[in-house]
Amino acid sequence: MAAILAEEKEEPPEVAMKKELTVPAPCVTWPSAVAERYEPLEKLGEGMFGDVYKAWDRVGRRLVAVKRLSGRTDERFVETSLRYFAREAMSLASCRGHPSVVKLVATHADSARSDGDCFLVTKYAGPLNLRQYTRLRSAEGRPFQEAEVRDAMRQLLSGARRVHGAGVLHRDMVPENVIVDGRRDGKKVVYRICGFGVSEPAARPSRDGSAPLASPSPYRAPEIFLGSQDYDDRVDTWGLGCIMAELLAGSGEPFFGADLDAKVFEKMQRAVGTQGIVEWPGLQKLANRDLVAELRETGCATYTGCLREVFPEEMLSEAGFEVLSGLLDANPERRLTAKAALRKPWFRRFSFGGCCFVP
Numbered sequence: 001m002a003a004i005l006a007e008e009k010e011e012p013p014e015v016a017m018k019k020e021l022t023v024p025a026p027c028v029t030w031p032s033a034v035a036e037r038y039e040p041l042e043k044l045g046e047g048m049f050g051d052v053y054k055a056w057d058r059v060g061r062r063l064v065a066v067k068r069l070s071g072r073t074d075e076r077f078v079e080t081s082l083r084y085f086a087r088e089a090m091s092l093a094s095c096r097g098h099p100s101v102v103k104l105v106a107t108h109a110d111s112a113r114s115d116g117d118c119f120l121v122t123k124y125a126g127p128l129n130l131r132q133y134t135r136l137r138s139a140e141g142r143p144f145q146e147a148e149v150r151d152a153m154r155q156l157l158s159g160a161r162r163v164h165g166a167g168v169l170h171r172d173m174v175p176e177n178v179i180v181d182g183r184r185d186g187k188k189v190v191y192r193i194c195g196f197g198v199s200e201p202a203a204r205p206s207r208d209g210s211a212p213l214a215s216p217s218p219y220r221a222p223e224i225f226l227g228s229q230d231y232d233d234r235v236d237t238w239g240l241g242c243i244m245a246e247l248l249a250g251s252g253e254p255f256f257g258a259d260l261d262a263k264v265f266e267k268m269q270r271a272v273g274t275q276g277i278v279e280w281p282g283l284q285k286l287a288n289r290d291l292v293a294e295l296r297e298t299g300c301a302t303y304t305g306c307l308r309e310v311f312p313e314e315m316l317s318e319a320g321f322e323v324l325s326g327l328l329d330a331n332p333e334r335r336l337t338a339k340a341a342l343r344k345p346w347f348r349r350f351s352f353g354g355c356c357f358v359p
């Protein structure tokens with residue numbers, strides 16, 4: 001067992017620390033080197049590859065999140081290879097220091113067995129993911145106001161800009177991979193990007209289809225739906241556009257949700273229109289398929305889009321809609337990057353003497 005990366009110590013307020021340590025510890029089985037350093041406090045969730053616990057770091061004297069990646073296949077989890085573990089760890093490390101990306105604290109790999117588990121330790125970022133938070137707000141009858149959506153998107157796009165600037169494609173921008181800290185006594189809610197399990201280098205020269213498919217279908221960009229392996233960081237900004245639509249809708253459910261992938265794709269095209277994807281030059285490069293003809297045969301090529309009808313001006317200003325429609329442009333070459341989106345008027349904080357200042 002080896003710790004690969006360590007971070008500076010950081011102690012939370014004494015009152016909060018005592019409160020956290022009074023929670024009965026869950027029963028988990030971790031290798032001795034992990035269990036000796038981290039005391040599990042409560043389970044935060046689980047996914048395909050493992051589970052996540054809030055824990056107390058006895059060495060750093062701080063709250064952390066310990067993500068266990070299963071080294072073997074069992075009834076609950078899919079095996080995670082060391083290659084995927086290293087990829088996630090390196091992606092997090094390359095983005096360290098940005099307030100809208102979870103902070104990597106340490107990594108551990110169980111070398112005692114060939115199929116040992118791996119552990120990613122990050123600074124504890126909050127009790128809920130964005131899906132849980134949105135559903136909670138919906139149940140409480142507290143819809144998101146436009147200013148709240150703008151603040152959330154500013155943080156998430158700023159984090160995405162840092163991720164992309166570090167040469168990383170996240171490839172799984174979904175509400176479950178956004179941690180929300182809303183317990184701030186009237187201060188603004190903080191949103192942080194996590195879940196780099198299917199990330200990859202932005203400069204990867206080619207993709208052979210062996211990597212995990214980017215994003216579940218309600219958040220999958222149109223070009224990936226159509227089988228393109230030639231994509232860039234705008235697959236992430238598409239996912240952020242889906243998140244923005246969900247915040248505005250306020251139900252806590254996927255905006256393009258449906259029971260079958262084909263229905264998701266049709267719902268997507270009905271909302272944003274098909275002109276963008278039909279005009280995309282890359283459509284003609286996809287091998288052995290006349291996709292434009294297929295779209296016409298299914299009737300999809302005539303969809304003009306209804307996004308503005310779904311989000312009228314009384315719900316979302318013209319400046320806000322410019323960002324939403326730019327993130328959800330079906331043509332990836334026209335779709336906004338994170339950097340370009342942040343320069344839109346919707347995000348301008350103030351102006352002075354005709355000069356606008358942007359984040």
